Amino acid sequence: MTRPNDLNPWDSPRAFYGAELRGKRKAAGLSQDELGALVFCSGAYIGQMENATRRPPLEMARLLDAALHTDGILTQMCVAMEQASQHAEYFRLAAELEAMASAIYQYAPMIVPGLVQTPGYTRALIRASRPFASEEFIDKAVATRRERAQLLDRADPPEVWFIIHEIVLNTPVGEAAIMHEQLGHLVQLIEQHHVVVQVIPMSEGAHPLMDGPFKVMTFTDAPPVVYTESAYSGQLLDTPAVVAKYAKDYDLGRAVALSPDASLAMIRAAMEDFAP
Template sequence: MTRPKKLDPSSSPRAMLGAELRHQREKAGLSQEQLGSPLFVSGSFIGQLEAGTRRMRMEYALRIDEVLKTDGYFERNCKAATKSKYPDHFAEAADAEAVAVTIKEYTPLLIPGLLQTEAYARAVFRAYHPTAPEEEIDELVSARLERAQILDNPTNPLFWPVIDEAVLRRSVGGPAVMAEALRHIASLIRRHRIIVQVMPFSAGAHMALEGPVKLMTFTDAPPLAYLQGLSTGRLVDDPAAVAQYELSYDLVGAIALSPEASLALIESAAEAFAHDQ
């Protein structure tokens, strides 16, 4: 069962809903497992809702109101708590990312979103949405940069990405954009804010060739994995599945370059793009 923590209900609609869920569940004398049973979810999932790690969906809100006899409270407040500036397939992962203690991920194609510069993010979103109005691209870029503000905290979360060498070689937005983007990563590394490893082409085949994976841990909830594809994404909380993704990440890190060698390669790639200008 997820350990309870003190929530600040005023911090967000999701925190408010989680705090009220815990209050009403305990008032009804139910454990997390007992409330999860009629919802066909685990007790850990209820704990994640209460902690604000997972967002409440309308189907859960309706059933919770029924079980806890809360007169439509969760239905009425669910919409406000689930509003997001992110796409539906990523909104829940963004919520979890914001409260994670550690974030580890393998990215085979692009610089991780938390490390992207404004120009790099703009080039990515313009490629994703070639006919979108500029205002829409601005909103997407703004949301991505806002996500990255979690790294303004000097210590939390621990962020440890493994990026494929292809990320360093693909010219997203042109040489000037790439030089800036890679120097930004190098700066964060040199400030000891993040740990980065590069998976070199010379490493050959490895366990994560099929796609990216993000792993998140929390102080008050079980770990989660996020898998992303083309305009789709899935948050995974099954312990066995998460353990398998953690093993994949560990094996990828074991054959990637060391952090020191990775920094040297990143800075070398940045200089090469700067020279190409």
């Protein structure tokens, strides 16, 4: 785990925030546990914010300002970080955690996961869901999603495992050529061992993951979290018992899905079905 004294506050806005929080806490004569008690969280969570593993949501920043009598400075810094992000407000913290994760386990019941979408697929998907969006808005969204995907090309990429439903493979998003390219891209990532994909076939019927999409993220030096999302909102869950339930559900999903090899064969077949 990164020690607070090793943290360079100029590495990132989040590191600067952590350094400021640590300095304000020490100036107030409080331990991490004591400050955590004042803002209704654990001392460990305070430590994670100080070493830049986690950035607090806006409401937590307000609580910290009130507890430390810091005249809103931590809240202002939090707002500035959020405004600098290219992601939707509800996804910003999840996107930061995704970039730091050592492993990502995601269930996608309806669409290809964002990390492995092609620009054409992303563009067609956004245009279908937001028919009145400007081209500028869509261009920005496509670029942001491509930036997220760069974590797969790192020297130390996270372990990425997807469970998708067969519906994802058979639902046309855009023209046939777009789907052919998208499924081909997914095949390439699998063959290059960047991701593992398992498919839950239609024939499986009811299965353990029918409550909706979610993503489990684990970290080398921090507790795991779960991210769930609906159309215009998302939620990060870090209660250990809740995270454990999602992890168990994911394991059950892997058990009923096709094997990685059989899944790859199904993806290839679907790709050929969309061949121009």
